[in-house]
Amino acid sequence: MHVASVGARKAANIEASLAAADVGLTADDLAEIDRLTADAVPVAGASPEGIS
Known part of the structure; x- marks a missing residue:
């Protein structure tokens, strides 16, 4: 992936995005x-890595 997958907090979210x-x-x-x-x-601006 070359962009953040916003909202992917669980493996199922990532699997759904893989399509x-x-x-x-x-x-x-x-x-x-x-x-x-x-x-x-x-x-x-803020990056996913910088947000906690």
């Missing part, structure tokens, strides 16, 4: 994501 790993993206899909996020501004 996303089976999603395939085409070159067109990736190009559209790049287009949509081209003007995105990185946001810094």
Whole structure:
């Protein structure tokens, strides 16, 4: 995973989220994501590792 799995407090939550790993993206899909996020501004803040 390259992003936080928000709300995954139990193994069952993670198992349910694993279905996303089976999603395939085409070159067109990736190009559209790049287009949509081209003007995105990185946001810094608390990370899951820093929250207790």
